[in-house]
Amino acid sequence: MPLKLKGKIYKSVLRPVIxxxxxxxxxxxxxxxxxxxxxMRMLRWMCGVTRMDKVRYEYIRGSLRVAPVTEKFKGNRLYWYGHVKRRDEMHVTKRVLNLQVDVWRGSGRPKKRWMxxxxxDMKYDV
Structure with missing residues (x-):
């Protein structure tokens, strides 16, 4: 199976699952x-390459023509944020986004939040 077709299968089947x-x-x-x-395990398996072959990730991605999935994370998050910001002020997702919770969290590092x-992501894209 040609690599171009494998890249399309990855984009249409595997990436949405991830x-x-x-x-x-x-x-x-x-x-x-x-x-x-x-x-990268999936992409290497699709190409028939093992880690012992010492093929760079960039080459594997380039041959399959796929972008890193972490970049897609950022795009999806920003897309959803725009969707929520366009909602009516009384919609539940908009109200939850604007919700202020004053809870004592204790000591230590604060947990990472969606916002x-x-x-x-917005700093990264600008």
Missing amino acids: LYGSECWAVKKMDEKRVHVAE DCVRS
Whole structure:
């Protein structure tokens, strides 16, 4: 099977499975790394390449013509944010987005929130 066709199969079958619901995830670096590793395993398997062959990820992506799935995470998150911002003020998703919760979280590092991810994505794209 030609690599171009394998890339199309990846884009139409595997990538939607990986990205399902990703617009609502507050993704940490460790989570992005795990998804990246799983994606590269699939791409290497599709190309018939092992890690022992020492083929660069960029070459594999270029031959299949696919973008990194982590970039798609950012695009999906920003798309969903725009969708929520266009909603009516009384819609539940818009009300939840504007919700302010004053809860004592304790000591330690604060948890990463979805809006933090959106803000960093907007900085990245600008």
